Amino acid sequence: MFSTYRKLFAEPGIRSLTVIGLLAKMPGLGIASVLILHIVGNLHRGFAAGSVAAACWTAGAGLGAPLQGRGLDHYGLRRVFGLLVTAQAVFWSLGHLLPYPALLVAAFFGGLTTLPAFTVIRLALAGMVTEDNRHTAYAVDAMTTDIAYMVGPTVGILLASTASPTVAFLVMGGLQLLVGGAYLVLDPPLQRALPAAGAPKPGLRHWLSARMMCALGVTVATSIAVVGFEVAAIGTLQRHGQLAWSWLLLVLAGVASVAGGFLYGGMKRPPSVFAVTAALGLLCMPIGLATQWYWLCLLSVPANLFVAPALSASAGAVSGLAPDDSKGVAMGTYASAILVGNVIGSPIAGTGLDHGGPGTAFAVFGATAAAVAGLAFLCDTRLRARDKTMAPAAQELENSGATQ
Structure with missing residues (x-):
């Protein structure tokens, strides 16, 4: 398993890309907290x-991600x-x-x-990493996202509370610009070659195939499970008067996700995305049985092992x-699919909490995620x-045409 990661980081440019990618994710994930605290603290x-x-x-x-991806496809990063x-x-x-x-x-x-x-x-990972190391590279990307999720909002909240919301606002913006400059200097290859000037732009049907819709569907399912867990877990702790333990729950969830991503990235034959996402949804369902913070933390570990994978x-x-x-517009749409899952998962979990309690909340969003993953499969x-x-028939038609 360790040799798999050594092989990945031996590839040119991967180490610097990973570090810059981690730093880039931190302000992105902390922006929401900083905006909220600025409006509460400064605008009263x-x-x-x-x-x-x-x-x-x-x-x-969410709207800009596919547009930016399309721009990256046709004009390049710089x-x-x-x-x-x-x-x-x-x-x-x-x-x-x-x-x-x-x-606003x-x-x-x-x-x-x-x-x-x-x-x-x-x-960049798709273009820089060989096929053998690709799933390991995406596992590293998922693990750095977990780390950024634990660090980014925390830094923003600490700056707002110890200095001022204005300081947090300016520091978060400065980090965004610093990372943007680092990407401009690094200029990682995003595809083999940019299209020639004046070349026709590929249409939607060129990349948004039926199978791509299945992949985006299972992405939405993953996001439903992730955000549903967060909303339902925090709501459960609040109902039981144990909200002070929320920090420990989120840290354990993040650590479990990183551990799961590490194990997944080291596998030679990893399970399919449909199996992993269905398992994530199903393992979220029994978490609602917890009535104390320590049981909630314990029952959350198995499910969160599947988040990064x-x-x-x-x-x-x-x-x-x-x-x-068209990889840029596809990956931009992937980012939008995650946001769609957030929009769906949060109200599902919240409605379950309001009308049936924690057990209902975890059962509903977990079953929804597993069902969407199963349908996509x-x-x-x-x-x-x-x-x-269809492939043999097409080949036979091609051969007959060549014979004629």
Whole structure:
């Protein structure tokens, strides 16, 4: 297993790409917390108002990810990042001076032009890593996401509480610009070659195949399970008056996910994305039986062992199905699929908590994730069987044409 990782990091450029990718994810994951605390602390509005601003940023990021990916496909990293870094510099230097209504509009455009850190590293891994090491590379990417998730929001909250929300706002923006500059210097290869000037742009049907829809569907399922777990777990602790233990729960969940990603990345023959995601959903269901914080922590470990593997496998599935000239837009759509899962999973878990308690919440979002993964598996299986049936007929037609 360790030799698998040594082989991966021996490939040129992977170490620097991993470090920059980790640093790039931290501010991206901490932006929502910093926006909320700025609105509460500086603009003296409630957490609901702060959540609306965070939602505006998220909506912009979800819409912008495929557009940015398409730009990366056709214009390359430096031209796209030059525009995005400029737009981010404007937002982070002026955003903390805006009144609340203007900040909502600015947050949407800030999300629309946010740096596609997750998309870029996945595109670079697809182009820089050999086929044998690809699933290990995506496992490392998922593990660094877990680390960034534990560190990014924590740094933002600490800065806001110990210094001021304005300091947190400016530091988060400075990190965004610093990482953007690092990507411009590194300029990792995102595809073999940019299309020639004037070449027709591939249409939607070129890359959004039926099997790609299955891969994006299982990505949504993974995100439903991940965000549903977070909402249901925090809600369960609050119901039992044990919210003070939420930090330990989230740290254990993150550590379990990293451990699962490490094991998955070292496998020679990893299980399919459908199996991993279905297992994640099913293992979330019994967590709702916990009535004390220590049982909640213990029951959460098996499910979270599958989080990083599910994210890794889904990213690999989307990247593997995308043509070389459309990997950017495909991986951007993958990022949007994760946000779609967040939008679906959070209200499912919240509604379950309100109407049936923790047991219902975990059962509903876990079953939903497993069912979507199962449905995607059945569709993908039928499509692969159809392709195998059609391939000999197409070959026979080609041979007969050549004979004539």
